[in-house]
Structures are given as structure tokens and as C-alpha cells.
Amino acid sequence: MLTKAIRSTSEAASAGRVARRRLRRLALQTLGASLLAGAVVACTTVQTTGEGAIGLNRKQRMSPLVSEAQLEESAKVAYAEVMQGAQQKHALNVDPAMTARVRNVAGRIIPQVGAFRPDALKWNWQVNVIQSDELNAWCMPGGKIAVYSGIINQLKLTDDELAAILGHEIAHALREHARERASEQATAGLLINVGAAGMGLGNAGADMGRLAYQTTFGLKNSRTHETEADRIGVELAARAGYDPRAAITLWQKMASASQGRSTPEFLSTHPSASTRIRDLQDYSGRVLPLYQRAHP
Template sequence: MFDAMRFGWVKAAGLALGLSLGLSACQSVQTTGAGVVGVERQQRMSALVSEAELRQGAVQAYREQITKERQNGTLNADPGMTSRVKAIAARLIPATGAFRPDAPAWAWEVNVIRSDSINAWCMPGGKIAVYSGLIDKLALNDDEIAAVMGHEIAHALREHARERASEQVTAGLLIQGGAMVLGAPGGSVDMAKLAYQVTLGLPNSRLHESEADRIGVELAARSGYDPRAAVTLWQKMARAGGSGGPQWLSTHPAADTRIRDLEVYAARVAPLYQQAKSRR
């Protein structure tokens, strides 16, 4: 009985230590305005993860990637496609001010990489890459390209990379705090990490994707691109197998779930689209 009680106390102390370390390193923030789509979730960010440091790291990583693509002859290899993508970005970037007043002044960079990959991304601070395979294989029109880019830009606006890094740091502190006191074997710690990833990490990532979808359609609408194109985009992605796998083990929402949500929010921002069209 005494040993069991002692073990229970030590276990509780270890978990309390990890919890204390994790929570003390976090703060609640709202990175963006809610917009018409109403993204109002408070985010938990670790004080140990600096957005400025992430941006600095993004600049370095982007430079390395761009240098590699230039050396391989795959950077902006199609002048027509590059001009098209940059023109779309030039309309989307000013609209970011609706969510973050500082964002239009970021050091934005936009490049097209010749690759068969169906992919695009935006690093912290506005470093964008669009892969030619995304446009060619899915036969995207300008409205659909705007939907993709708006989605990726939204991740940067919401600082999702920082939030994910904060989750990992906090989880590491919790796990290490418990393991330090309990002397847990490596296998137990690995299992704890797996449990964290499945129960917390992946659902949060799906939440990030949904937020980026919603902000993305508003960015497109404010820029004069049809927000309903996000629906046709993901219909094409679904046909291309871009969101396969069961929803509960995916970092992206299931295609039908995503499309239903986009239909709702595209309708919500339709007046913004009409206003933007009338000004062009």
C-alpha cells in the first residue's frame, strides 16, 4: 500500500511538473482579426517560440530552396505561369490587411517551381511557392489559383506554424517532466508522443486547415476572385486523390467535409466579391 501510494504521489508530481512547465511557457493570443468569416479562436503560443525567429528561419529556408531550384533550372521556368501567379498574389496581398494591418508590408516573395507535385505553400512572413504541377495537373483557372494561394497565405497570417511549434514544445515539456520524475523508459515516452499526436496534434492541424480555408475564401473575395472557386478546387483535389485517408487520422479535413464548409463560407463572403468586382 505504501509503495503504491508513494508511486502515485511521484507520478502526480511528475505530471504536475510537466504541466507547470508547459503552461508557464504559453500565452493566449489572437493573431488575426476575425474577418467576415468569423475566425475568432484564441491561440495558445509558447513564449519559447518566437514568431520573429520563425520568420528568420523561414527566410533562410526559402533562400536555400530558391537557390536550389534556380540551380536546377526549375525556378520560374514558365514566364507566362510565373506572371499569372504573381499577378494573383499582387491582388491578394493588399487584402491581408483585413486580418492583419501589418501583413501588407511583409517582405512578400512569390515564385513558381517547375515540378509535377500538386503543392503550394507560404512560409511565415509571406514567402510563397506554387508548384507548376498544381496548376497544370488540375487545370486551375485564376479563381482557383487564388483559392489555393489565399489558403496558404492564411496559414501565415494565423501563425499556424508557430502554433504547431508551440504545441510540440509544450507537449515535450509535459512528457519530459513526467519522464524525468518517473524514470519512464523510452518506449513509454514514445507512446505518449504518439498518443499526443493522434488525440491533440492531428485534430488541431485539421482545425488549422479549416481556418485557412475560411480566411482564404475571404481573401479571394476581397481581391475580386470568385470564392466559390475554392469548392471546385477541392473537388478537383478530391478527384486527384489529394485528401485521401480517413478523416480521424488525417491532417486535412475529409474532402466532403471541406467542400460543405467552403460552400457555406463562400456564400457568406459573396457580397465582398461583388463589391470588389464592381471596383475593378
């Protein structure tokens, strides 16, 4: 009887532990669903830019936890730090002729941003050149632009190709892609962490979840952002009087510079060069009349 009673007590305790685990898991899953639902509901569907001649109409979801003002303030601080660091290394605007050239091209493109969002005309735009062999350029939220000398020198850019680069980078800022990515990642991170905890998967499970999200949704969304920036960029360049077809030769040069060492498109944050070129052939043709009117 004692043995039987011990066995019954042990079985009851075990059943109790299982029940408690199930209740805890259910509570976590319910909490996670509620938090996620709240995060999704709280996200605002917006259209950060107008459609332009290219017909851009994708809706974006932005989290109120990631505000435009916060990102612009952070960008202002980060940009100042980068410029200060470059200056300390004697790498800021080293070549006056190159700096003047970049600022001249940017100076023609920036007045065209009103075609997509008139408020951007009032941004505190800044344009600087960093001496570096890196093939890179970027535009932070709020219109903080940097172009690396390497991309100009190594690709032997024409002004039209430089306009394609500047138009593309400015487009990211106009479209608030940085804010959109931060909003997506905040929502996805909440789901993954709570879901992993609810299923008892721990940190390893959360890591796997983040990898799965990145390869199935995150990378695809980044490629969408790149394509949008390409399309907006050629329109901005065309409106400024630069040949939009130069974006095609730009990416042909970029493909040649990569020497075939590109990441497979489905694992990349950027479309493949061939995909970009095909899309740019289409969209540069669509905005060619704008170039022809601006540059008869």
C-alpha cells in the same frame, strides 16, 4: 537468528529500494507538473488576426520559447535555400508566363491581408514558381510563397482556383499556424517525456504518449488550422475580386486527383475533401457579397 536477521535486512533493503523508487517517481511527477504548469502559464493567449467577415474568433496559445521573429528569420533562411536549390536544378520560374500569372493573382490578394492583420502589409512578400509535378503550394512565415507548376498544370486551375490556393496558404502565415503548432508540441513533449519517466515507461512509453497525443489532439488541431485557412482564404480571394466559390471546384478537382486514396479523416492532418467542400459551400456564400462588391 542469523537467517532471520538476514531476511529482515533483505526485506528492509527491498523496502528501501521501493521507497526510493516511489520518492523518485513522486519527485519526477512533481517536477513534471511544475514544469508543465510553468509552460502552460508562460504560454500567452493571443489572437493573431482580426475576425474578418467570416467571424474568426478562436484564441491561440503561443509559447514565448517560440517567437514570431525567430520563425520568420528561420523561414527567410529556409526559403532562400529552397529557391537556390530550385535555381541550381533549373526549376525556378522556368515558365515566365506562369510566373507572371501567379504573381499577378498574389499581387491582388496580398493587399487584402490588412483585413485580418494590418502589420502583414509590411512583410517582405516573395512569390516564386517551382517546376515540379507535385501538387503543392505553401507560404512560410513572413510571406514567403512557392507554387509548384504541377498543381497548376495537372488541375488546370482557373485564376479563381489559383486565388483559393494562394489565399489558403497566405492564411496559414497570417494566422501563425506554424508557431502555434511548435508551441503545442513543445508543451505536449514536456508533459509526455516527464510523465513517461515518472511512470517508469522509458522511451517506448514516451513514443506511445506522442502517438496518443498526435491522434487525439495534434491531428485535430492541424485539421482546425486547415479549416481556418480555408475560411480566411475564401475571404481574401473574394476581397481581391476572385470568385470564392472556386474553392469548391478546386477541392472537387483535388478529390478526383486523389482517386479515392485519401487517409481517413480522423487519422489525417487535413479534413476530408467532402468535409472541406461542405464547409466551403457555407463560407464562400458568406463572403460572396465581398466578391460582388469587388467585381460588380
